[in-house]
Amino acid sequence: MAGWQGVTFLKPSYVELMIEGDCAEVGGILSRVGDKWSVLVVVALADRPLHFNELKRLIDAVSAKVLTSTLKALVRDGFIIRHEISAMPTRVSYELTPLGRDLLTVVRDLALWSVRNRFAIREARKTYDASTPPARRLIKAV
Amino acid sequence: MAGWQGVTFLKPSYVELMIEGDCAEVGGILSRVGDKWSVLVVVALADRPLHFNELKRLIDAVSAKVLTSTLKALVRDGFIIRHEISAMPTRVSYELTPLGRDLLTVVRDLALWSVRNRFAIREARKTYDASTPPARRLIKAV
DNA sequence: CGGCATCCAGACCGATACTG
DNA sequence: CAGTATCGGTCTGGATGCCG
Numbered sequence: 001m002a003g004w005q006g007v008t009f010l011k012p013s014y015v016e017l018m019i020e021g022d023c024a025e026v027g028g029i030l031s032r033v034g035d036k037w038s039v040l041v042v043v044a045l046a047d048r049p050l051h052f053n054e055l056k057r058l059i060d061a062v063s064a065k066v067l068t069s070t071l072k073a074l075v076r077d078g079f080i081i082r083h084e085i086s087a088m089p090t091r092v093s094y095e096l097t098p099l100g101r102d103l104l105t106v107v108r109d110l111a112l113w114s115v116r117n118r119f120a121i122r123e124a125r126k127t128y129d130a131s132t133p134p135a136r137r138l139i140k141a142v
Numbered sequence: 143m144a145g146w147q148g149v150t151f152l153k154p155s156y157v158e159l160m161i162e163g164d165c166a167e168v169g170g171i172l173s174r175v176g177d178k179w180s181v182l183v184v185v186a187l188a189d190r191p192l193h194f195n196e197l198k199r200l201i202d203a204v205s206a207k208v209l210t211s212t213l214k215a216l217v218r219d220g221f222i223i224r225h226e227i228s229a230m231p232t233r234v235s236y237e238l239t240p241l242g243r244d245l246l247t248v249v250r251d252l253a254l255w256s257v258r259n260r261f262a263i264r265e266a267r268k269t270y271d272a273s274t275p276p277a278r279r280l281i282k283a284v
Numbered sequence: 285c286g287g288c289a290t291c292c293a294g295a296c297c298g299a300t301a302c303t304g
Numbered sequence: 305c306a307g308t309a310t311c312g313g314t315c316t317g318g319a320t321g322c323c324g
Contacts, residue, residue, distance in 0.1 A: 027178060029256040029263065034176005036146060036169060052306050063298050068307065078266025089305040090304080099262055106255050107172075113248050114171040120241055121171065124220025194286050205318050210287065231285040232324080 032077065033107065037062055037070040042096065042104050045080065049095035079103050146170055174219065175249065179204055179212040184238065184246050187222060191237035221245050 032038050040059050044050060050058070056067055071094060074080045079100035085091040096104065146169035174180050182201050186192060192200070198209055213236060216222045221242035227233040238246065 025260055025264070026253055026256040027181075029260070030181060030252060031176050031178060033252065034173050036173065039169075039172060056306095064307070065299090065309095066297060076267055076270040077263050078270075084306095087305095088304085090307085092306060099259065099266070102255075102259065106252065110172060110175060110248065110252070111168055113244075114168045117241065117244065118167055118171065121219050122167070124241070125218055128218040128220075198286095206287075207289095207319090208317060211317095226286095229285095230324080232287085234286060 029077075032073070033103075033110070035070075037066060038074060039107055041067075041070055041074060041094075042079065042100060042107060045094060045096045045100070046104060049083070049093045051091060051093050055094065074100070146173070174215070175245070175252070177212070179208060180216060181249055183209075183212055183216060183236075184221065184242060184249060187236060187238045187242070188246060191225070191235045193233060193235050197236065216242070 037059070040062075041055060044055055044058050052067070052071075055071075056062065056064065059067070062070075071080070071082070075082050075094075078097055080094050081097055083093045083095065146166040179201070182204075183197060186197055186200050194209070194213075197213075198204065198206065201209070204212075213222065213224070217224050217236075220239055222236050223239055225235045225237065
């Protein structure tokens with residue numbers, strides 16, 4: 001989630017990208033976008049608010065613990081809002097903020113780009129794997 | 143890098159995003175974009191090819207091992223090309239492919255979005271942190 | 285120079301059990 | 305229902321040393 005603290009490197013020609021914002025901050029946001037669960041949660045909330053367990057059921061590969069921390073991180077960053085109804089049993093719902101909707105469009109563009117280029121990537125991987133003996137590969141096959 | 147295998151969830155309204163491409167494949171590409179080192183390498187190669195140690199020096203927070211595996215992954219996905227000159231000592235240079243240049247524009251757009259929204263995010267975090275006792279937070283502060 | 289092999293500490297993440 | 309607490313396995317990523 002963090003981990004960008006020590007990174008001071010920045011291409012001179014790309015410094016403009018980070019005007020006034022340091023690499024760590026932008027990096028932190030980028031890794032949020034690259035985070036599997038965050039992306040899925042944001043997409044899941046695309047057209048209506050959901051309760052905790054509704055989210056849990058939709059994204060059933062996630063554990064409650066991880067879903068909880070993912071939601072907290074998204075709330076903290078201002079991408080979603082937590083609504084709590086103090087009753088018994090408690091009901092909590094999560095909803096995208098305007099900022100969260102903006103994030104959604106970014107994620108969608110990214111996904112569309114992935115879809116457009118997936119054949120090229122798949123082909124590149126096939127070629128690479130064919131020319132490289134499995135034993136010499138460090139990375140796991142996808 | 144991988145880790146999307148078990149994920150079958152997809153919002154019905156967003157299925158179009160993944161037409162013909164399954165969630166795992168798109169997810170794998172998304173996490174590559176979210177990967178700190180991959181992003182930095184692609185940005186570093188923006189305007190000219192670089193040797194291994196040039197990259198290492200530019201991104202000096204990375205260890206040789208991780209840089210190596212990052213480069214392999216990027217080569218495998220067809221984002222960069224590895225040129226090896228068999229001499230003694232060996233010289234190797236890495237260069238963006240057209241696909242890699244395309245990835246670069248995507249990353250740039252993402253970085254620009256982060257920069258545009260960084261104040262909103264920073265503000266949201268400040269508000270959240272102020273209203274939440276440190277002991278009750280699961281996520282690490284950034 | 286450009287790696288690869290090994291070892292090791294720490295982060296992450298799932299499963300389980302428990303609470304208001 | 306919506307979490308929290310704890311434990312334990314896996315996986316990542318850094319440091320070091322060696323090799324062509």
